Amino acid sequence: MVEIIGLGTMVALVWLLAWSMAGESESEKRRIAASRDDGRSLETVARGTRTRHAA
Numbered sequence: 001m002v003e004i005i006g007l008g009t010m011v012a013l014v015w016l017l018a019w020s021m022a023g024e025s026e027s028e029k030r031r032i033a034a035s036r037d038d039g040r041s042l043e044t045v046a047r048g049t050r051t052r053h054a055a
Helices: 002-048
Strands: none
Touching: none
């Protein structure tokens, strides 16, 4: 009986670890996608502006 409880606990912990890591991966993808969008908008703004150079 103890072995069954221990095995069930180990399986549950491994599943929880895999689920947690998958969630971190998705959040990392969202963070990277958000930073790319911010970078594009900054590049667009930078292209539209003119800089003045000292003589």
